[in-house]
Amino acid sequence: MRIEDCMADFQIPQHLHYMDSAATSLIPEPVIASMNEYDRQYRANVGRGMHRLTRVATQRYQEAHDSISSFIGGKEGTTVFTRNTTEAINMVAAGLEWQSGDRIVTTIVEHHSNLLPWLRLRQKGVEVVILQPGPDGIFDIETFDDAITAGTKLVAVSHVSNVLGTVQPVRKIAAICKERGAYFLIDGAQSVPHFPVNAPDTGCDFLCFSGHKMLGPTGTGVLWMRDAVISPFIIGGGTVDDVTTEGYTLTDGYQRFEGGTPNISGAIGLAQAGKYLESLEMDAIYRHEQKLTKRLLAGLAEIDNVTIYGPPEIKNRIGVVSFTIDKIHPHEIAYLLDERAAILVRSGDHCSIPLMRHLGLENGTVRASLYLYNTLEEIDLLLKTIEEIARTV
Template sequence: MRIEDCRTDFPITRDLIYLDSAATSLTPKPVVQAMVEYDLRYRANVGRGVHRLANVATHRYRDAHDAIKSFIGGEGGTLTITRNTTEAIGAVAAGLDWKKGDRVVTTLLEHHSNLLPWLRLRERGVAVDIVRPNSDGGLEIADLEAAIRDETRLVAVTHASNVLGTVLPVREIAGICRDRGAKFLVDGAQSTPHIPVDVAAIGCDYFCFSGHKMLGPTGTGGLWMRRPDLEPLHVGGGSIESASSDGYTLAPGEERYEAGTPPVAGTIGLARAAAYLREIGMDAVRRHEERLTARLIDGLAALDGVTVAGLDAGTDRIGVVSFTVEGMHPHEVAQILDEASAVLVRSGHHCCQPLMEHLGLPDGTVRASTYIYTTTEEIDTLIATVEEISRRAI
């Protein structure tokens, strides 16, 4: 599939310019059709019955499970389907056997979902060391390495910032963690949809991602584990091998982490989304967004009264660009973009309030985020509209 031909699968793009994919991507027709087919043709629970619909549903669900695992290069590990990245990270925070005096290292670049669960562990005597980026949002790996102590149990970082778009050198960080004896968690919510991901090559212990940011349905995501060394967040139907009034034995492998009925339709839809991205090619996705991002940053940076947050276009980054217009609140800018040009962007703190305070942006930013269905003409419309807004503000 050529990336230029995909827009027909996204009907919403006929009526507006959607530049909020970092929050939730649009969903193509083939993904919707895959979920509808399950509901209308073979809807049944999985792993429980022997009738024909149960057999078909179970087979399709397991195939989808394997396809999602393969998409992130995780064939050698364990994947559990979650509702989103937040739940996946929470499962790690709840599933490790923490001891008083253990430490966690994370950064101020993190989404709240990869910060608050670790801060919550302070109630159990776990210390949290937070590495701060420099003034333009860049992270010094030496600072991260210096924060890791003998007591550090886990290092948790984002693969790509949802505010600045910066891609962190996670392979390098993984090597540092191995050398220092710390486990390594990667928040892949923003990277998985936009750049090729290979968790085996990264070398992380845990990788968390969301389906709704990668063309899939809401309420889906995944937690990949190099080894299934976490205590399950829930136990119950489907997660046990046997049970009696005296106790139970957990099922082996992935099933022990998926108590209850899983999101069958959603998982099938997420697998179809992964297949859709594979048909285009993740390298093609990345090149497309790099071109759009460079155009957007250069266009905005040339405008009087407009400031682009973060590093320049030459850095390793995804298609996320945050900016401010002098004298205007980000919400006001976003509302005018919608009303004047049908351009939809995110505004505010983007669930990264500590980072915003660190960067001196108490009201947050306007954030435009691109994806496979974004065109250069849409980027030019955004730039032109922001230019008009900035003139008015001045």
């Protein structure tokens, strides 16, 4: 399927210009249909019965795991379904055994979800080192080489910044981690939806991402583990092979980490979202978004009173573009874009307050985040409207 042919599968772009996909993407009709099919035709719990509906539901749920594992090239690891990236990262933070003096390396560019779980471990005496990037949000690999010592237990990095759109050199970071004996966790919330990501090839031990940013339903996410080295976050129904009054024996595989009734329809929808993206081809999606991003960056650079944050060129970035207009609050800009041109963007700190303070941005930025359903015509409309707003300064 060509990207141009997919527009009919999305309802909102027929009325509005949606550019807030870094927060939550839109969802296509085939994904909605797959979830409705579960609820209408074979709604039952998984792994807990022998009647025909539960057998079908169990099979489809297993197939959803297999499908998402294939989507990220992770069949050799363990793919666990979670509610979102935040839960996946917290599962790792809670599931590893920490000792006073252990060392974690992360960055100031992180979303709160890949920062707060590590900061909380300071209560256990864990040292948390927070690295700062260059002016465009890009890290020199030497920064990680110096910070990742032999005593570092874990390194946690966002593959792509949700504020600056910058792509970090995860394979090079992974090589350092392997050499120093550290686990490596990648927050893939902004990368997995936008370009091909092969989990084993990145060299990471943990890859976390969300369904609601990749055309899937809210309340779905993934924790992929090269090796299942963490303790389960929640135990209960479905996580055990045997239970006595004296104790229990946990089961193997993803089931060990998915206690209780899961989001079955959500998992089925997430798998369908992955298939939908594959039908368009991730490389084609990336090229389409790069074309849009190039037009947007070039246009913003020509508007007086506008400042772009992150790399000014498309190299080492995706279509997450943050900017400000002198003397106008980001929330006001977002409101005016909506009111004047039905353009929907995000404004504020984007759950990255330390980064905003590092950049000296008390009120945050305006963020336009693009996806496969955006067009060059929409970019031109956005630029025209921003120029009109900027003239009022």
